[in-house]
Amino acid sequence: MTSTQVPAGIETAEIPDYPMPRSEGCPFDPPRQLNDLQEQAAITRVRLWDGSTPWLVTRHAEQRAVLSDPRVSADMTHERYPRQAPGRAGSLSFIGMDDPEHARQRRMVGSAFTIKNVAAMRPMVQRVVDDAVARLLAGPKPVDLVEAFALPVPSLVICELLDVPYSDHDFFQDNSKRIINRNSTPEQRAEASGALAQYLGGLVAAKLDNPGDDLVSRLAGRVKAGELTMEQATSMAVLLLIAGHETTANMIALSTLLLLRHPDQFALLRDSDDPALAASAVEELLRYLNITHGGRRRFATEDMEVAGCPVKAGEGLVLPTDIANRDPRAFDDPDRLDITRSARHHLAFGFGVHQCLGQPLARLELEVVYRTLYRQVPELRLATDFESVPFKHDGFVYGVYELPVTW
Numbered sequence: 571m572t573s574t575q576v577p578a579g580i581e582t583a584e585i586p587d588y589p590m591p592r593s594e595g596c597p598f599d600p601p602r603q604l605n606d607l608q609e610q611a612a613i614t615r616v617r618l619w620d621g622s623t624p625w626l627v628t629r630h631a632e633q634r635a636v637l638s639d640p641r642v643s644a645d646m647t648h649e650r651y652p653r654q655a656p657g658r659a660g661s662l663s664f665i666g667m668d669d670p671e672h673a674r675q676r677r678m679v680g681s682a683f684t685i686k687n688v689a690a691m692r693p694m695v696q697r698v699v700d701d702a703v704a705r706l707l708a709g710p711k712p713v714d715l716v717e718a719f720a721l722p723v724p725s726l727v728i729c730e731l732l733d734v735p736y737s738d739h740d741f742f743q744d745n746s747k748r749i750i751n752r753n754s755t756p757e758q759r760a761e762a763s764g765a766l767a768q769y770l771g772g773l774v775a776a777k778l779d780n781p782g783d784d785l786v787s788r789l790a791g792r793v794k795a796g797e798l799t800m801e802q803a804t805s806m807a808v809l810l811l812i813a814g815h816e817t818t819a820n821m822i823a824l825s826t827l828l829l830l831r832h833p834d835q836f837a838l839l840r841d842s843d844d845p846a847l848a849a850s851a852v853e854e855l856l857r858y859l860n861i862t863h864g865g866r867r868r869f870a871t872e873d874m875e876v877a878g879c880p881v882k883a884g885e886g887l888v889l890p891t892d893i894a895n896r897d898p899r900a901f902d903d904p905d906r907l908d909i910t911r912s913a914r915h916h917l918a919f920g921f922g923v924h925q926c927l928g929q930p931l932a933r934l935e936l937e938v939v940y941r942t943l944y945r946q947v948p949e950l951r952l953a954t955d956f957e958s959v960p961f962k963h964d965g966f967v968y969g970v971y972e973l974p975v976t977w
Contacts, residue, residue, distance in 0.1 A: 585615045585616060585617045585623055586603060586607070586616055586617065587616065587617050587618075588616035588617065588618060588626060588865070588888060588890075589601070589863065589864055589865065589890075590603045590604060591963070592963070597959075597961045598824075598828055598831075598858070598859060599896075599905065600863070600890070600892045600893045600896055604628065604890060604892070604893040605893065605896070607626065607628050607893075608628035608629060608893055608896075608897065611628070611877070612627065612628060612629040612631075612632045612876070612877035612879075613625050613626065613627050613628065613632065613876050613877050613879045613881075614626050614628070616888060618652060618653075618886075618888075619654075619655065619656065620653070620656070622652060622886060624652040624869075624885060624886025624887060624888050625876065625879075625881055625885060625886065625887050625888065626865075626888050626889075626890065627876060627877075627887060627888070627889045628890070628893055628894070628897075629877070629894060629897050629899060630894040630895070630897040630899060630900035630901075630917065631897075631899065631900070632876055632877050633889045633891065633894045633917060633921070634917070634921045634922075635876070636868065636876060636887055636889060637866070637868075637889065637917075637920060637921040637922040637924070637925075638921060638922035638923075639874065639922075641870060641871055641872045641874050642868040642869065642870055642871065642874075642887060643668050643868060643869055643870075643871050644665070644666060644667065644668060644672070644867075644868055644924055645666065645667060645668050645869075646666030646867075647666065648869065650869040650884045650885075650886065651867060651868075651869055651886070652867045652868075652869065652886030652887070652888055653867070654752075654864050654867065654966060655752060655754075655756075655759075655966075656756050657755075657756030657759055657760065663675065663802075663805040663806045663808070663809040664676050664806065664809075665809065665924060669923060672923065672924070673923065675798070675802065675806065676927060678788070678789070678792055678797070678798070678806070679785060679788065679789070679806065679810065679927070680927060682731070682785055682788075683927050683928050683929075683930055683931055684930070685930050688930040688931050688934055689934075691727075691731075691931070691934065692934060692938070694727070694730060695727055695934055695935055695938050696938055696942070698723055698726045698727055698730075699723055699935075699938050699939055699942045699943070700942065702718075702719050702722055702723050702726075703719070703942060703943055703946045703947065705718070706718055706719055706947070707946070707947065711953075711975075711976045711977065712953035712954075712974045712975060712976040713974070713975060713976070714972050714973060714974055714975075715823055715826060715973040715974075715975045716819070716823045716969075716970065716971065716972055716973050717972075719822070719943070720819045720820075720822040720823040720826070720973070721743065721815070721819045722739075723818075723819070723822065723935065723939065724814060724815040724818035724819050724822070724935055725739050725743065725815040725819070727814070727815075727931070727935060728810065728811060728814030728815050731784065731785055731810075731814070731931075732773075732784055732785050732786050732807065732810060732811060732814070733773075733777075733782055733784035733785075733786055733787065734770075734773065734786070734811060738769070741765075741769065742766060742769065742811060742812075743815070745762040745763075745765050745766050746762075746766070746811075746812045746815070746816050747816075748761075748762035749762045749763055749766075749812065750812075750816060750965055750966045750967050751964055751965055751966075752964045752965060752966060753964045763808070766808050766811070766812070767804050767805070767808055770786075770804050770807040770808050770811065771800060771804040771807075773786050773807065774786055774789055774790050774793065774800065774803050774804055774807060775790075775800070777789075777790035777791075778790045778793065778794055785807075785810060786807055789803040789806055789807055790803065810928075813926075813928060814928060814931075816967055817861060817862075817932065817967055818932050818935050818936065819969070820861050820962070820965075820967050820968065820969030820970075821855070821856070821859065821861055821932070821936060821969070822935075822936065822939055823969055823970050823973045824859055824861060824968065824969045824970060825855040825859060825936070825940075826943075826950075826973065826975075827952070827959065827970060827973055828855065828858070828859060828907065829855075829944075830950070830951060830952050830975075831956065832907050835851075835907055835908075835909050836944065838909060838910075839851050839909055839940055839944060840944040840945055840948055845937070845941070847909065847910070848937045848940050848941045849933075849937055850909055850910060850911070850912070850913075851909035851940055852933055852936045852937050852940065853912075853913040853914050853916060854907065854908060854909045854910075854911055854913045855907075855909070855936070856913070856916055856918040856919075856936075857895045857901070857913040857916035857918060858895070858907050859918075859968075860891055860892040860895050860916070860917075860918045861918075861967055861968045861969060862891065862892075862918070862966070862967060862968070863890070863892045863968045864890075864966050865888040865889055865890040865891070866888070866889040866890075866891060866920060867886070867887070867888055867889075868886070868887040868889070869884060869885060869886045869887060870882065870883050870884065870885050870887065871883060891916075891917040891918060891920070894917050895916045895917055895918065900915065901913065901916075919932075947977050948977075949977040950975055950976075950977050951975065951976060951977065952973075952974070952975060953974040953975050953976040954974045959972070959973065959974075960972055
């Protein structure tokens with residue numbers, strides 16, 4: 571449990587609850603209250619679901635400093651970790667660990683996601699996207715872009731990378747959704763996690779004696795070499811499967827909706843054959859939307875200062891990168907969508923040793939989608955009222971549940 575000490579002059583009753591709801595009619599923007607807190611200070615207190623009051627770090631530079639500071643921990647199993655929801659603490663494999671174990675396990679799969687190796691996947695990703703667009707155009711309309719395109723594309727890519735049968739996509743997608751839904755009970759989340767662990771564990775076991783050229787086989791090889799336990803290998807496989815499709819799927823759908831709401835930006839991206847513009851659009855859309863809206867979580871392992879504010883050992887730190895990516899100190903006119911701006915220094919993938927391992931693959935998938943879908947379906951448009959689109963306000967990963975479109 572994080573400390574409930576508050577700064578001098580601030581009453582406990584004044585501490586806001588976190589996360590905050592978004593303002594009515596502004597589903598793409600961080601909550602207005604976060605903007606207000608950012609204007610007031612780089613660090614303040616918030617109250618979480620369990621009554622604990624960790625520090626909220628609101629600004630871009632200070633978040634980068636905290637995320638790269640060796641005096642903060644990402645250990646999700648520790649009692650001081652400011653957890654997002656009730657239930658048994660789990661490590662989510664190496665992303666919920668500290669060095670040196672974090673680095674040791676991360677290295678075991680890291681080579682698959684180097685810029686060079688991801689670049690070699692471009693033909694495969696292009697084939698997946700081309701096939702998905704062809705099915706979209708051949709099917710009925712209007713159609714739900716989430717189910718027909720946004721979810722299948724990254725699912726097919728990660729299935730090929732892991733050698734997971736795509737025919738099982740309903741099973742792993744349904745269980746993934748339960749894990750990342752804020753409203754799931756601890757029992758539901760544990761049941762879904764267990765189901766995925768049993769499934770991936772079976773795939774790892776099958777690869778022990780029959781390996782292939784895939785990531786699950788690499789994990790099985792580490793088990794045979796005594797470098798990982800079966801439980802560790804299974805946990806890593808679950809992490810790669812969930813992270814490999816959920817985040818990118820939500821980003822594809824949400825960014826498409828955002829572009830349809832900004833027709834000038836949509837037309838600029840659709841009509842350009844410049845790969846540099848597509849790459850720039852990826853970074854700006856990641857900055858503007860930043861689909862992990864629950865805040866990255868850490869706790870201090872030593873006494874330290876953040877923006878001149880004393881943070882004691884054991885106190886929690888919450889870093890909402892959605893508001894850091896709208897910090898006017900880091901981005902000019904941050905609430906304006908501009909796919910031509912230089913936004914690569916956003917924090918959508920985190921920062922420091924725990925920054926997202928799969929970011930090169932996510933960037934590649936988004937770039938191929940943006941350069942293919944909008945050019946092949948140039949008249950793409952929303953097939954319902956914008957107010958009727960169901961947003962994932964209840965998710966740890968933000969997006970839309972459905973996106974009816976036509977052309």
